[in-house]
Amino acid sequence: MRSTRLVTVALKSIVKNKMRTLLTMLGIIIGVGAVIVMVAVGEGAQSQIADQIQNLGTNMLVITPGSSNAGGVSQGSGSFNRLKDTDADKIRSESAFIAGISPVIFTRTQIVGGNGNWRSTVHGVSTDYPVIRNWALTSGRFFDVAEERTGKKVMVLGATIAENLFPNSDPVGQKVLVRNIPVEIIGVLAKKGQTPEGNDQDDVALAPFLTVQRRLSNFTFIRQILANTYSSDDIAKAQEELKGIMRESHGLAAWEPDDFEIKNQDQLSEAAQGTTQVMTMLLAAIASISLLVGGIGIMNIMLVSVTERTREIGIRMAIGARGADVLTQFLIESIVMSIFGGAIGVGIGIGGAKLVASLTGWNTVVSPDIIVVALVFSAAVGIFFGFYPARKAASLNPIDALRFE
Amino acid sequence: MNDTKPVVEVKGIRKTYVMGKTEVHALRGVDLTIEKGELIAIMGTSGSGKSTLMNIIGGLDYPTSGAYLLDGIEVNKLGKNALADIRNQKIGFVFQGFNLLARTSALENVELPLLYDRTHKIKNHRKAAIDSLTLVGLGDRVDHYPNELSGGQQQRVAIARALVTNPSLILADEPTGNLDSRTTVEVMQLFQELNAKGITIILVTHEDEVARYAKRIVVLRDGRIIKDALQQPDSASADLVKLIQRQEIEHDEPELAV
Numbered sequence A: 001m002r003s004t005r006l007v008t009v010a011l012k013s014i015v016k017n018k019m020r021t022l023l024t025m026l027g028i029i030i031g032v033g034a035v036i037v038m039v040a041v042g043e044g045a046q047s048q049i050a051d052q053i054q055n056l057g058t059n060m061l062v063i064t065p066g067s068s069n070a071g072g073v074s075q076g077s078g079s080f081n082r083l084k085d086t087d088a089d090k091i092r093s094e095s096a097f098i099a100g101i102s103p104v105i106f107t108r109t110q111i112v113g114g115n116g117n118w119r120s121t122v123h124g125v126s127t128d129y130p131v132i133r134n135w136a137l138t139s140g141r142f143f144d145v146a147e148e149r150t151g152k153k154v155m156v157l158g159a160t161i162a163e164n165l166f167p168n169s170d171p172v173g174q175k176v177l178v179r180n181i182p183v184e185i186i187g188v189l190a191k192k193g194q195t196p197e198g199n200d201q202d203d204v205a206l207a208p209f210l211t212v213q214r215r216l217s218n219f220t221f222i223r224q225i226l227a228n229t230y231s232s233d234d235i236a237k238a239q240e241e242l243k244g245i246m247r248e249s250h251g252l253a254a255w256e257p258d259d260f261e262i263k264n265q266d267q268l269s270e271a272a273q274g275t276t277q278v279m280t281m282l283l284a285a286i287a288s289i290s291l292l293v294g295g296i297g298i299m300n301i302m303l304v305s306v307t308e309r310t311r312e313i314g315i316r317m318a319i320g321a322r323g324a325d326v327l328t329q330f331l332i333e334s335i336v337m338s339i340f341g342g343a344i345g346v347g348i349g350i351g352g353a354k355l356v357a358s359l360t361g362w363n364t365v366v367s368p369d370i371i372v373v374a375l376v377f378s379a380a381v382g383i384f385f386g387f388y389p390a391r392k393a394a395s396l397n398p399i400d401a402l403r404f405e
Numbered sequence B: 001m002n003d004t005k006p007v008v009e010v011k012g013i014r015k016t017y018v019m020g021k022t023e024v025h026a027l028r029g030v031d032l033t034i035e036k037g038e039l040i041a042i043m044g045t046s047g048s049g050k051s052t053l054m055n056i057i058g059g060l061d062y063p064t065s066g067a068y069l070l071d072g073i074e075v076n077k078l079g080k081n082a083l084a085d086i087r088n089q090k091i092g093f094v095f096q097g098f099n100l101l102a103r104t105s106a107l108e109n110v111e112l113p114l115l116y117d118r119t120h121k122i123k124n125h126r127k128a129a130i131d132s133l134t135l136v137g138l139g140d141r142v143d144h145y146p147n148e149l150s151g152g153q154q155q156r157v158a159i160a161r162a163l164v165t166n167p168s169l170i171l172a173d174e175p176t177g178n179l180d181s182r183t184t185v186e187v188m189q190l191f192q193e194l195n196a197k198g199i200t201i202i203l204v205t206h207e208d209e210v211a212r213y214a215k216r217i218v219v220l221r222d223g224r225i226i227k228d229a230l231q232q233p234d235s236a237s238a239d240l241v242k243l244i245q246r247q248e249i250e251h252d253e254p255e256l257a258v
Ligand SMILES: Nc1ncnc2c1ncn2[C@@H]1O[C@H](COP(=O)(O)OP(=O)(O)OP(=O)(O)O)[C@@H](O)[C@H]1O
Pocket: B017, B018, B019, B024, B025, B026, B044, B045, B046, B047, B048, B049, B050, B051, B052, B053, B206
């Protein structure tokens, strides 16, 4: 009853002194707004990375060579911890969960033809590759099993190469030179965009594995083996199964550690998000400092306001307010102002996040969690920084307060 | 409340302010008993200790030594919170500078003491405040803000605020100090009216013009009572009638048509 009245008194005092209220809240408004925008930018970046990883393929598993160090002892030449095309063959013939599989071999080279030449990367892959990567064609066709087996000199161009070498025309049927070897273009891939690292996925050409391995490059080093499962439910089981097949294929004894790594897309996005997470936390920390400064601002103005309102406090005490009543009133005022300021800050933060998104084209995400955190934090700031001024007000001597000019 | 018991019993009160090495003896042994229904003026030159005595009687300050009983309660032995409750329940303050809250309507100002009333003896704050304002003749000004009221009206609001908790005692320190002579008489008329209803009133003044409306005069000098005498008070309402008549003769102009 009395405490609800004290709330009313505090609210009235806040409403009656709009300028003072606004100044008090300003720091919190800016602080919370900054936190919301910063975290929105960080989370936006993270969700973009997650999207990009999902965009890499469907139900995809990636096998890469493991580190050549095991138990701190270098494994020498490391020849046996490389991936081999026999690994892929073994998986293809033995696995129950794997729908498609493709070893990937790269060569960085000049592609000459059409408008001139273009430096790019040619990937040697299997016919399963476009399915695993969920990659459609805009023109032509992908190579078939026969072309793959015979290592035919055919190639599918990524959108970036196609645009650069053959602007405004369909390259299908044309020939390009790769290391002076003529290769026929049989298809063009749809645009896929950037990887989380910012690489252009479309700046690539795909050719049959054998073609790249035997004819276009002298490398036999397989960078990765891509595989996919029939359904997302199989991913964990497939991962386990692939591990066994790979260990067998590499002839590892029971005590030897894996010399390869198998990651699914969730694990890939976690890894890719690591740095962004640090960045998000850093941004949030910086923004939190402004919230802290906002809190100090509240304390500052509350302290000034206690001095300014000394007479009011004296009057209240003379007519029977206890120290606790004055303390409660000032504390409620500061909490209400900081929560209210926090709410305005949330509004401004949401608007700011949208503005940043539209100005920079970045992805920004304002999650409900951060709104709740910001509001709770504002209230905490109000209590923490309001307490000292409120204590000061409550400890005034009524006679001195009344005499104060 | 027992009518035979005095409202205020001050026994051998001393108040010493220590300022660095010097000691200021504001009160040097004051004995004073005030019965219910008195209208008493405390007089004395500046610095004689009037306000100091009022602050102690009003429960705003503690005496350095001596005893003070209010309605039989040993106030000088109470803690801060109990003292705040005493101020709320038993004492109504009226100050020279009115001390109303700015940007707060007359009604809200008068309601204020009820906010801190822990006994909840008055249920309807608004009604009590309006009654109190009506009693001081401001029933038609309840929603006015202090800056929309004359000095005399502001002091009436302050008196209404002092009355709203039905205190045992009204303490007024130089209540007319900021008012002109006519308004002074008006306020004194109000005090006399309230006193006639049985309310005990102590006022501090150094003007004989004000003190002559009191029933009893106490004079302080250097922290001691040097005179304590009953007197036949003048009637403020009679003086007011005379004042109005005189002003009407001085400003005998035809009324302006609106
Ligand atoms: N807080 C204080 N600290 C030190 N000395 C004080 C304090 N309050 C009052 N005094 C001193 O006590 C004495 C009595 O002061 P008090 O205010 O009671 O006088 P007063 O009679 O009310 O005077 P006035 O008519 O000017 O209001 C004065 O000498 C004054 O300087």
